[in-house]
Structure formats: C-alpha cells, structure tokens
Amino acid sequence: MVEFLQFTLSGAVFGMVYAAIALSLVLIWRGTRLLNYAQGGMAMFTTYVAIEVIYRTGSYWAGFVVALAAGMVLGAVCERGVVRLTTGRPPLNAVIVTIGLLILLEGLAGIFYGGQYRSFPAAFSIIGLRVGHTPIGVSRFDVFVAAAVLVTTLAFAAAFKYTAAGLRLRATAFNPTIARLSGIRVARVLTVGWALAGLLGALAGVLVSPSTFLYPNSMDTIFVYGFTAAVIGGLDSPAGSVVGGLLLGIVLSYVGGYLGSQGPDLTALVALGILVVVLMIRPDGLFAGARLRRV
Amino acid sequence: MTVSTLPRRLAVVVVVAVIVAFLSIKLGAFRDYQIAEIAYEVTAVAGLTVLTGLSGQISLGHGAFMAIGGYATALVLMHLNWPFIVALVIAAAVTAVAGGVVGVAAARLRGPYLAGATLMLGVALPAVAYAFPATFGGDQGLDVVFTVPSFLGVNFPLTRWQAWVGTAVTLVTLLLLANLCYSRIGRNWRAVRDDDVAAALDGINVAVARIRAFVVSATCAGIAGSLLAVITALVAPGAFTLTLSIALLTAAVIGGLGSLPGALWGSLLIILVPTYATDVASSHGLSSSVGSNIPIAAYGVVLILVMLAFPQGIQGGVRRLIALFGGPLAREREHIATPEHSEKEGSS
Amino acid sequence: MSDALEVDGLVAGYGEVIALDDVHVSAGAGAITAVLGANGAGKTTLLRAISGMIKPRRGRVLLDGADMAGRSPEQMVRAGVAHVPEGQGVIAELTVEENLRIGMMGRRANRGERAAALDESFERFRPLAERRRKLASTLSGGERQMLVIARALLARPRVLLLDEPSLGLAPRVMAQVMDLVVRLSRERGLAIVLVEQNARSALAVADQGLVLNLGRVVAAADAPTLAADVALRHHYLGF
Numbered sequence: 001m002v003e004f005l006q007f008t009l010s011g012a013v014f015g016m017v018y019a020a021i022a023l024s025l026v027l028i029w030r031g032t033r034l035l036n037y038a039q040g041g042m043a044m045f046t047t048y049v050a051i052e053v054i055y056r057t058g059s060y061w062a063g064f065v066v067a068l069a070a071g072m073v074l075g076a077v078c079e080r081g082v083v084r085l086t087t088g089r090p091p092l093n094a095v096i097v098t099i100g101l102l103i104l105l106e107g108l109a110g111i112f113y114g115g116q117y118r119s120f121p122a123a124f125s126i127i128g129l130r131v132g133h134t135p136i137g138v139s140r141f142d143v144f145v146a147a148a149v150l151v152t153t154l155a156f157a158a159a160f161k162y163t164a165a166g167l168r169l170r171a172t173a174f175n176p177t178i179a180r181l182s183g184i185r186v187a188r189v190l191t192v193g194w195a196l197a198g199l200l201g202a203l204a205g206v207l208v209s210p211s212t213f214l215y216p217n218s219m220d221t222i223f224v225y226g227f228t229a230a231v232i233g234g235l236d237s238p239a240g241s242v243v244g245g246l247l248l249g250i251v252l253s254y255v256g257g258y259l260g261s262q263g264p265d266l267t268a269l270v271a272l273g274i275l276v277v278v279l280m281i282r283p284d285g286l287f288a289g290a291r292l293r294r295v
Numbered sequence: 296m297t298v299s300t301l302p303r304r305l306a307v308v309v310v311v312a313v314i315v316a317f318l319s320i321k322l323g324a325f326r327d328y329q330i331a332e333i334a335y336e337v338t339a340v341a342g343l344t345v346l347t348g349l350s351g352q353i354s355l356g357h358g359a360f361m362a363i364g365g366y367a368t369a370l371v372l373m374h375l376n377w378p379f380i381v382a383l384v385i386a387a388a389v390t391a392v393a394g395g396v397v398g399v400a401a402a403r404l405r406g407p408y409l410a411g412a413t414l415m416l417g418v419a420l421p422a423v424a425y426a427f428p429a430t431f432g433g434d435q436g437l438d439v440v441f442t443v444p445s446f447l448g449v450n451f452p453l454t455r456w457q458a459w460v461g462t463a464v465t466l467v468t469l470l471l472l473a474n475l476c477y478s479r480i481g482r483n484w485r486a487v488r489d490d491d492v493a494a495a496l497d498g499i500n501v502a503v504a505r506i507r508a509f510v511v512s513a514t515c516a517g518i519a520g521s522l523l524a525v526i527t528a529l530v531a532p533g534a535f536t537l538t539l540s541i542a543l544l545t546a547a548v549i550g551g552l553g554s555l556p557g558a559l560w561g562s563l564l565i566i567l568v569p570t571y572a573t574d575v576a577s578s579h580g581l582s583s584s585v586g587s588n589i590p591i592a593a594y595g596v597v598l599i600l601v602m603l604a605f606p607q608g609i610q611g612g613v614r615r616l617i618a619l620f621g622g623p624l625a626r627e628r629e630h631i632a633t634p635e636h637s638e639k640e641g642s643s
Numbered sequence: 644m645s646d647a648l649e650v651d652g653l654v655a656g657y658g659e660v661i662a663l664d665d666v667h668v669s670a671g672a673g674a675i676t677a678v679l680g681a682n683g684a685g686k687t688t689l690l691r692a693i694s695g696m697i698k699p700r701r702g703r704v705l706l707d708g709a710d711m712a713g714r715s716p717e718q719m720v721r722a723g724v725a726h727v728p729e730g731q732g733v734i735a736e737l738t739v740e741e742n743l744r745i746g747m748m749g750r751r752a753n754r755g756e757r758a759a760a761l762d763e764s765f766e767r768f769r770p771l772a773e774r775r776r777k778l779a780s781t782l783s784g785g786e787r788q789m790l791v792i793a794r795a796l797l798a799r800p801r802v803l804l805l806d807e808p809s810l811g812l813a814p815r816v817m818a819q820v821m822d823l824v825v826r827l828s829r830e831r832g833l834a835i836v837l838v839e840q841n842a843r844s845a846l847a848v849a850d851q852g853l854v855l856n857l858g859r860v861v862a863a864a865d866a867p868t869l870a871a872d873v874a875l876r877h878h879y880l881g882f
Binding site: 108269275 | 411
C-alpha cells in the first residue's frame with residue numbers, strides 16, 4: 001500500500017512535467033495548427049543557458065528566471081524567423097522545419113556546451129519526505145515541480161480568460177479569419193503564443209533536468225511522452241494535457257515500479273498501449289469536442 | 296495510360312540497373328556500401344512517401360516496420376538457413392500483416408493523433424528486442440551472415456554484391472509501387488486523401504483504402520529492413536531508433552511528398568549531407584565535441600533551408616525546372632502530384 | 644454625396660482563376676450599394692478584395708481618396724473598413740460580450756471608452772444584452788447576425804461590407820436585419836456595400852446597385868432603375 005502511494009506520487013510529479021510539455025504543444029497547436037517538434041530541443045537549450053547562469057552567478061533562481069525568459073525569446077525567434085515562412089505551404093513542411101530546428105538546436109548545444117552529461121541542481125532538497133517514518137516517494141523538490149507547473153497552468157488559464165491579450169489569443173486560436181477581420185494583428189498574436197509555449201517548455205526543462213541529467217538529447221524522451229500526453233488528452237484541450245500527463249506519468253510509474261528489471265523496457269510499450277486504447281475509443285483524445293459525422 | 300508507361304518504367308529500371316552496376320565496379324568498396332545503404336533507404340522512404348503523400352496518412356514510426364523486417368530476416372536466416380530471397384519474402388509478408396494491424400488501428404485517426412500514435416510505435420517496438428533478449432539478442436542484437444554466391448567466383452567483393460542485391464530489390468519494389476500508384480488503387484488513395492467524405496460518396500471504401508496504403512508502405516519498409524539486415528550484417532535496436540523514423544519522414548517530405556523520384560532525392564540528402572559534413576569537419580581537425588556537432592547543426596540548417604526553398608520538395612523543384620525546358624514531360628508528372636490546397640487554417 | 648469607397652479597375656482571383664475582371668464600384672457615405680448577381684459571379688470575392696482577405700492583382704481600392712489595395716485585413720479594419728463575412732461570423736466558443744470586445748481591438752480606446760461603447764451596443768441590441776455572458780453558440784441565427792453586425796460597428800467603420808446578412812434566416816428576421824441595415828446607413832452615414840442573393844429585397848432597401856456576371860460588371864445604376872429593368876432581372880437576378 002505504501003509502495004502504491006509512493007509510485008503514484010512520484011508518477012504524478014513526472015506527469016506534471018509531461019503536462020507542461022503537452023500544454024506547450026497544445027498552445028501552439030490551437031493557435032497555429034502546427035506541432036512544434038522542436039519543443040523538447042528548445043527546452044534543452046534553455047536549460048543549458050540556465051546552467052551557465054547558475055555557474056557564473058551562483059544563484060539557482062537567477063538561472064531559473066533566465067531560463068524562462070530565454071524560453072520566451074527562443075519561442076518568439078523560432079516563430080518569427082523560421083516557422084512563419086512556412087505559412088500557406090503544405091502542412092508537413094512546417095513539420096520538417098521544426099525537426100530541422102530540433103536537430104540544429106541539438107547540434108548547437110553540443111558545440112557550445114559539449115556533449116557530456118551534466119548534472120543540474122534542484123531548487124530544493126531532493127531527500128524523500130516522510131510521513132512519520134514512512135517515505136512517501138516524493139521530495140520537497142518534487143512538490144515544487146508539481147506546484148510550479150500547476151501554478152503556471154492556472155496563471156495561464158486566468159490570463160487567457162480575463163485579459164485582453166488572452167482574448168486575442170483565444171480568438172485567433174478559434175477563428176483566425178474573424179480575428180483578422182476584427183483588427184487583431186494575428187501575426188503578433190502567434191508570436192506571443194510561441195513565446196508562451198517556449199516559457200512552458202523551459203519550465204519543464206529546468207524542472208526535469210535534475211532527474212535526467214542534461215545533455216543534447218536529454219529532452220527527447222520527455223518530449224515523446226509529453227506529445228503522447230497531449231494526444232491522449234486531446235490537442236485542443238489544456239485540461240486534457242494535464243489529465244493526459246498525470247495519467248501517463250502515474251501508469252508508467254507503476255510499470256517501472258512493479259515490474260522491476262523489465263520495467264524500463266516496457267514503459268514505451270505500455271504508453272503505446274494506453275495511447276491505442278484511448279484513441280480507439282476517442283480518436284481525437286479524451287477531451288475532444290464533438291466530431292463531425294463521418295460518412 | 297498504364298500500357299504505354301509500363302515499358303517506359305521498365306526501360307528506366309534497366310538503365311538505372313546498368314548504371315549502378317557500372318558504378319559499383321568503378322567505385323570502391325565504401326561507395327558500394329553507400330549505394331546499398333541508399334538502396335534500402337529509398338525502399339523505405341518510397342513506401343512512406345506513398346503512405347503520406349498519396350493516402351494522406353502520416354507515420355512517424357516507420358522504423359518499427361523496418362525493425363520487423365530486419366529481425367524477421369535475421370531470425371529466418373539464423374534458424375532456418377533458407378536463402379535470402381525466401382527470408383526477404385517472409386519478412387515482407389510478416390511486415391505486411393503488421394502494417395495491416397497498424398492500419399486498422401490507425402484508420403480512424405487523423406493528422407496529429409496519427410502522428411502521436413505512430414511516434415510511440417516507433418519508440419516502443421524496438422524496445423521489444425530489449426524485453427526478450429533470448430530471442431532477439433537484446434542490446435547486441437543478432438548477427439546476420441550474408442555471402443556472395445559461388446557462381447560469381449571468389450574474387451567478387453561482398454560490398455559489390457550487397458550493392459547489386461540492394462539495388463535489384465529496390466528497383467523491383469519501386470516498379471511494383473509505381474504500377475500501384477498509377478492504378479485504380481492509387482487513384483483511390485488520392486481521392487481519400489483529398490476529401491474522404493466525397494470519396495466515400497463516390498463508393499470508395501475509405502477504410503480499406505487507408506489500410507491498404509499502410510500495408511503497402513509497411514511492406515516496403517519491411518523489405519528495406521530486410522536489406523538493412525544483410526547489408527549491415529547486424530540487426531540491433533540501435534539501428535531502428537526514433538531518429539531513423541524521423542529521418543525517413545524527413546527524406547519523404549524533402550524529396551517531394553508522393554513522388555518516387557523524390558524518395559531518391561530525399562534519401563540521398565539524408566545520407567550524403569551528414570557524411571559530407573562530417574568529412575569537412577574532421578578534415579579541419581576540430582575538437583571532438585565541436586567537430587562532431589557541427590555536422591549535426593549543419594544538417595539541421597540544410598533541412599530548414601531546403602524545405603523553405605523548395606516547398607514542394609526537391610522533386611517539386613525538379614518539376615519546375617523541367618516545366619521551364621520541356622513541356623510534355625512536365626505534364627505527365629503533375630498527375631501524381633501532392634494535394635493542391637494547403638489545409639492550414641488562417642491563410643487567406 | 645462623396646464617395647467613401649471607390650473601387651477602380653479591380654482584378655482578383657484564386658490561383659489560375661480570375662474571379663473579378665475590371666470591376667468599378669462607387670459607394671457613397673450614408674448610402675446602400677447593392678452588389679447582385681448569380682452564385683459564382685464574384686460578389687464575395689469583391690468584398691474579400693476590398694477588405695484585404697485576398698490581394699487584388701490589379702486595380703485600386705480608394706478609401707476617401709487613398710489607395711488601400713493589398714493591405715492586410717487588420718490594416719483595413721483600422722482604416723475604417725469592416726467586413727461581415729458570409730455564414731458563420733461569430734466565434735462560437737466565445738461569449739457574446741467577448742465577441743463584441745474583439746470588435747474593438749482594432750481601435751485605440753481606453754477602458755472607459757470601451758465600456759461606454761459596449762454599453763451603447765447593448766442598448767441598441769437588447770437581445771444581446773440579455774445573453775451577454777452566454778456562449779455565442781447558444782444564439783439563434785438572427786441573434787448571431789445581430790451580434791456580428793454589432794461587433795463590426797464597434798470598430799467604428801466608415802465602410803461596412805455585408806456578405807449575405809440574411810442568409811439562412813426566417814423571412815421575418817430577414818426583414819428586421821434589412822431594417823437595421825437601412826437605419827445604420829442613415830444614422831451613422833456609413834457607406835454600406837450589401838451583397839445579397841435575394842436581389843429583390845436588396846433592391847428594395849438599396850440606393851444604388853451593380854450587377855456582376857462572371858466577374859464583370861454588367862449593369863450599374865440607381866436601385867429603382869435596376870429594379871425596373873425586367874430583362875436584366877430575368878437574365879441575371881432570377882426574378
């Protein structure tokens with residue numbers, strides 16, 4: 001029973017990281033109908049920036065803040081500089097362009113920072129917390145991770161609902177044509193969307209890197225699972241990302257925990273299984289809107 | 296239409312075969328190996344470009360089908376000692392079945408949801424090899440023995456034989472694929488891709504067409520995997536990573552989606568650019584971390600630039616060139632072209 | 644009456660297809676100009692070319708004398724051209740109030756001005772006030788059309804392009820919408836360009852009109868003249 005709790009909680013923490021990636025993908029998908037395959041790579045790159053700042057200033061929080069800012073800048077630059085050039089072209093062109101960005105970022109990280117595994121500090125203690133004498137499977141840092149993602153998500157949700165900028169983003173996401181005809185500068189809105197997605201990705205990167213170490217490919221698996229979480233939840237649904245992320249994180253934690261040595265090899269298969277089951281029942285994800293009737 | 300172009304296609308096949316045979320004799324062992332490599336890449340990419348370009352279904356996990364074909368071949372050769380051609384046919388059959396299964400599961404999925412599912416397939420399937428190390432050799436994989444047949448004599452280099460076999464299998468596969476694409480089946484695929492509701496109203500069984508496309512493209516990937524097994528003499532999980540699946544899609548799109556010549560351009564690009572970049576970097580004697588990463592960064596830049604410069608892929612660029620210089624040739628190729636309208640919302 | 648909007652020698656199309664060929668339109672302030680013709684004649688394309696949704700190949704779009712051809716929709720809105728497109732003009736996933744707020748995003752206005760403008764909108768369009776916080780998807784067809792027009796008005800346009808505002812509406816509701824359109828032009832001095840399939844009802848409210856056929860202007864005159872031309876009506880307008 002205690003084990004179950006431990007696996008559940010530690011799985012939930014990872015799940016929140018997947019949710020952060022999933023949310024960044026959903027944000028871009030809703031605004032531009034594009035999947036940003038470079039999201040993991042962007043998160044990795046900003047985490048490297050963070051670690052440089054931490055080494056130079058000795059302050060974790062300086063690095064944290066710079067990472068988030070760098071994420072916004074990187075997101076905006078990628079959209080404005082590169083992805084925008086694919087508008088009006090076949091949709092798969094943007095896929096290849098973002099893949100190219102991913103590869104470019106991984107190469108640049110290797111050039112600037114070297115390829116070896118680096119450790120990344122945690123904001124708080126990583127010693128397991130206990131209730132009485134029983135370890136519950138998570139540390140103070142883990143709680144921070146879950147809280148950080150949750151707070152950011154809620155902050156975004158509030159901003160979308162209650163601010164003018166948020167309204168512009170939603171209008172553009174729901175109906176870019178009407179948004180333009182109302183005078184909304186859709187191009188600028190899209191850049192802001194990518195910047196916010198970049199922030200979410202950067203957050204995921206600094207939160208998960210203490211566990212995974214940092215190297216040019218360190219965010220690849222996280223990206224795959226974040227993408228899966230987004231698909232499970234439904235690409236148009238931020239709530240779906242959180243649910244999908246938690247579901248995936250917790251179930252995979254059980255797999256790794258209960259299946260011992262075979263666990264790690266089977267996580268991908270189990271994730272595939274979850275994905276197949278969900279998509280068979282709901283081809284557009286758990287929180288999909290009504291589907292058009294197909295003939 | 297088919298009658299007059301089948302002879303033309305056979306002629307192309309014969310010409311290419313002769314050219315490759317000639318090159319393989321002239322160039323050294325390393326180039327022969329590259330020819331063989333390009334051959335199996337083209338086979339896999341051709342299947343994928345048909346799936347994505349003609350039937351409109353994306354797959355980010357085609358490496359999984361190559362893995363199935365490769366491991367099936369390795370196991371047949373290892374345990375049953377049958378000739379390669381038999382192993383190839385078995386591998387193709389097994390992969391076709393797998394393609395059918397995936398196709399059925401994927402039939403109702405669209406766009407990014409299909410992408411997500413196939414992405415996870417590409418990651419998960421090779422992991423099976425780790426989970427059952429006794430059968431699949433785990434991390435080390437399975438060695439594959441492939442020898443030159445005796446009638447060619449003792450001095451015939453293995454790499455040249457590999458290049459020949461690879462090219463022959465590829466050309467046959469491409470020929471069959473081309474015939475399929477220009478047939479009613481191919482037309483049905485394009486109809487389903489462009490508007491599946493209209494296609495259904497026209498009496499086309501949309502699900503069957505989509506599943507059939509998956510079966511065909513998976514089979515091509517399985518054949519490619521089989522070739523990979525005998526050319527690299529090894530099947531191991533490390534050969535079938537997500538990177539491979541992504542590279543296949545990249546090659547298909549950059550070469551020109553839906554185009555068989557495009558499969559060739561794309562494969563050439565994804566194989567030769569990294570090799571060339573690595574050569575340049577190492578010849579400059581850069582430190583290892585910088586030197587090994589510059590080719591990676593360069594490759595990324597090339598992908599971006601080519602994609603922006605040639606929105607219809609390299610074959611699209613070739614078509615434009617041909618249109619400038621020779622009318623009739625251009626008109627025939629338009630027939631099999633990719634969808635006319637971009638589906639991106641918000642473009643007015 | 645000066646021409647708020649003048650279109651001169653406009654050529655526009657999609658890909659290889661030319662949808663508009665050498666089209667001239669003069670729309671005066673405070674007047675309603677009807678654009679008529681069969682399906683596919685180019686009426687919607689004309690509005691799109693004026694509002695910036697598509698880029699004209701040739702020709703000028705003059706707003707108070709200044710050529711605005713080829714500008715983006717966002718720029719045209721800020722310049723004073725509001726386009727109410729055919730069909731689904733509301734954003735169904737947003738509330739009524741949010742839909743209206745969007746209409747003001749092309750304007751420079753502080754919070755007080757926006758609130759006042761919203762109140763004024765709700766004053767004039769009572770049914771919208773009642774449903775202020777409801778999702779636009781819950782509105783009936785007529786209410787949605789009202790919302791779309793209200794939103795367009797919040798942009799303080801000088802030119803209002805209406806594409807089939809009565810499409811899919813019951814006759815009584817259609818009459819109300821037409822009524823509203825007339826009042827708007829008179830009260831606010833708006834130049835209204837009205838595209839309508841139903842030529843009869845359009846000519847009943849319009850001051851002048853033009854008839855498009857296959858992208859060309861085949862007739863342009865004041866409304867009574869057009870309505871009286873039986874041969875023209877039979878040939879191009881279906882009544």
